[in-house]
Amino acid sequence: MSxxxxxxxxxxxxxxxxxxxxxxxxxxxxxLVTALHSTKTGHKPLxxxxxxxxxxxxxxxxxxxxxxxxxxxxxxGDGITAKNKAYLQRIGITHVVxxxxxxxxxxxxxxxxxxxxxLIRYIxxxxxxxxxxxxxxxxxxxAGFIKRAHDSGGRIYVHCVQGVSRSATLVIAxxxxxxxxxxxxxxxxxxxxxxxxxxxxxxxxxxxxxNQLRRQRLR
Numbered sequence: 001m002s003x004x005x006x007x008x009x010x011x012x013x014x015x016x017x018x019x020x021x022x023x024x025x026x027x028x029x030x031x032l033v034t035a036l037h038s039t040k041t042g043h044k045p046l047x048x049x050x051x052x053x054x055x056x057x058x059x060x061x062x063x064x065x066x067x068x069x070x071x072x073x074x075x076x077g078d079g080i081t082a083k084n085k086a087y088l089q090r091i092g093i094t095h096v097v098x099x100x101x102x103x104x105x106x107x108x109x110x111x112x113x114x115x116x117x118x119l120i121r122y123i124x125x126x127x128x129x130x131x132x133x134x135x136x137x138x139x140x141x142x143a144g145f146i147k148r149a150h151d152s153g154g155r156i157y158v159h160c161v162q163g164v165s166r167s168a169t170l171v172i173a174x175x176x177x178x179x180x181x182x183x184x185x186x187x188x189x190x191x192x193x194x195x196x197x198x199x200x201x202x203x204x205x206x207x208x209x210x211n212q213l214r215r216q217r218l219r
Contacts, residue, residue, distance in 0.1 A: 020215050020218050022211065022214050022215065022218075026207075026211055027182075027183055027184075027207045027210040027211050027214070028207055029200060029203050029204050029207050031184060031207070032183055032184060032187060032203045032206060032207055033200075033203060035183075035184040035187045035188055035191075036187055036191060036196070036197070036198075036203075039187070039188045039191040039192060040192075041191055041192065041193065041194060041195045042192060042193070044068060044069070044193060046062055046065060046067065047067055047068070047069050047075065047091045048087065048090045048091040049061075049062055064080055064081075064084070065077075065080075065081050065084065065087055066078040066080065066081050066162075066163060067081050067087075067091070067157070067163075068193050068194040069193060070171060070189070070190045070192075070193040070194050071171070071175065071189060071190070071193075073150060073153075073154065073155045073156065074146065074150065074155075074156050074158065074171060074174075075091070075093070075155070075156065075157045075158065076157075076158050076159065076163050076167050076168055076171055076190070076194050076196070077157060077158075077159050077163045077167075078159060078160075078161065078162050078163040079100065079108035079110075079159055079160065079161045079162075079163075081157075081159065081163075082096060082098065082108060082110060082157065082159040083108075083110060083114075085115065085117075085118055085120075088118075088120065088157055089118060089120075091155065092155045093120060093155050093156070093157045094119065094120060094121065094149060094154035094155050094156070095120065095121045095122070095123075095145070095146075095149035095154050095155070095156045095157070096110075096115065096120055096121070096122045096123075096156075096157050096158075096159070097122075097123055097124075097125075097142060097145060097146065097156065097157070097158040097159070097167070097170065098110055098111075098122070098123070098124035098125065098159060098160075099125055099127070099138075099142075099158065099159065099160040099166035099167045099169075099170050100125075100126075100127065100128075100129070100159075100160035100161050100166055100167075101124030101125055101126045102126045106128050106129060106161060107126070107128075107161070108159065108160065108161060110122075110124070111124060112124075121149070121154075123141075123142070123145045125138045125141075125142065125166075125170075127166060129160065129161070129165045129166050129199060130199070130201065131199050131200050131201025131202070131204075132201060133201065133202075134205075135166065135169055135170070135201075135202050135205055136205040136208070136209065138170065139170070139173040139177065139205075139209060140177065142170045142173065142174065143170075143173055143174040143177040143178050146158070146170075146171075146174045146178070147174070147178045158170055158171050163194070163196075164194075164195065164196050164197045164198075165196070165197055165198045165199050165202060166202075168190055168194070168196035168197075168198055169198045169202040169205075169206065171190055172186040172187055172190055172198070172206060173186075173206065173209060175189060175190070176206070176209060176210060176213060177209075177213070182210060182214075183206050183207060183209070183210035187206075
């Protein structure tokens with residue numbers, strides 16, 4: 001088959017996949033918003049600390065830490081915690097995903113050099129928490145990084161500034177791409193352990209990803 005014929009065949013296949021009806025219809029933003037707000041976040045102790053220890057110094061050490069394990073060995077937290085290398089090492093973090101890399105307002109100024117005095121491996125994505133941001137361009141590269149880390153037994157810390165939108169969206173996409181979860185199930189999984197709030201634009205892109213993955217599984 002010539003290159004042109006192969007290209008044309010892929011285009012036809014993609015068009016057919018796009019037209020394939022989905023059981024239950026298309027995943028919509030409204031469905032994802034409903035899944036988000038109908039799932040109550042439970043209280044869990046801070047990773048790395050024993051809730052039964054009663055000590056002023058112990059409590060003080062936890063004050064500036066914001067971190068939750070949302071899936072076995074996958075953690076979501078904020079940018080301040082991302083800079084607390086002692087804490088990351090305390091809970092055995094081996095990989096860090098910065099979903100807000102950069103020096104401007106609304107970003108977290110870390111990179112691979114920041115962790116060079118540790119064994120932590122790093123990847124960063126420069127994007128703002130705006131509905132117009134194309135976060136989908138990072139779905140597969142982030143999911144691949146997290147998968148390789150997770151498959152090797154690593155512990156992954158995914159963060160943005162507050163740990164509620166950009167980082168949560170990347171973890172949800174990972175669960176969809178690599179763990180085969182539907183978007184609503186992935187959102188509920190993360191939301192059960194952390195009070196996340198992906199913006200509407202990110203939810204729209206997760207809905208599109210969900211429909212694409214569902215059609216691929218029809219093949």
